[in-house]
Amino acid sequence: xxxxxxxxIVVGFVATGIMMARDPEENPVIAYLVAGFFALGIPVxxxxxxxxxxLMLTPEGIFFQGMRGTDSWSWxxxxxxxxxxxxxxxxxxxxxxxxxxxxxxGVLSHADxxxxxxxxxxxxxxxxxxxxxxxxxxxxxxxxxxxxxSGHPLxxx
Numbered sequence: 001x002x003x004x005x006x007x008x009i010v011v012g013f014v015a016t017g018i019m020m021a022r023d024p025e026e027n028p029v030i031a032y033l034v035a036g037f038f039a040l041g042i043p044v045x046x047x048x049x050x051x052x053x054x055l056m057l058t059p060e061g062i063f064f065q066g067m068r069g070t071d072s073w074s075w076x077x078x079x080x081x082x083x084x085x086x087x088x089x090x091x092x093x094x095x096x097x098x099x100x101x102x103x104x105x106g107v108l109s110h111a112d113x114x115x116x117x118x119x120x121x122x123x124x125x126x127x128x129x130x131x132x133x134x135x136x137x138x139x140x141x142x143x144x145x146x147x148x149x150s151g152h153p154l155x156x157x
Contacts, residue, residue: 002048003049004049006045007042010041014042016034016035017034017038020034052125053125057140061077062075064122073099077099077100077101078099079097079099081097081141093124093129095122095124096120098118098120099119
């Protein structure tokens with residue numbers, strides 16, 4: 001669980017900042033700034049721990065629910081799932097994909113839209129490694145497209 005690990009890390013930095021502030025040899029302003037900065041991560045990672053991103057695969061397509069909202073795509077709208085690493089942003093790999101018609105569908109943040117290798121992203125932090133999840137998605141797409149799955153997951157958009 002990535003969210004649990006990140007939550008522990010930010011709580012550790014907050015505790016370190018508070019301990020630094022109590023030390024008479026340390027500058028308390030900097031210590032409280034450190035604690036305050038990392039405290040901002042507590043609600044974010046707490047939320048992700050109790051409400052993680054959801055990815056549902058159906059014969060019709062994919063339903064994705066994350067912190068920034070929900071979206072769904074039919075299998076005929078997406079292709080080429082693969083792991084990628086956003087340039088200079090993270091050490092974790094994300095799962096990216098392209099749209100079959102080449103349109104960017106508002107899935108990426110503005111900064112990520114500058115990446116030429118992907119048109120959409122499911123992010124990171126999944127229970128499976130990015131490469132394994134991309135392989136699973138490609139196999140599911142191939143299977144359900146051959147078996148005649150069509151339409152949008154969970155109803156129309």
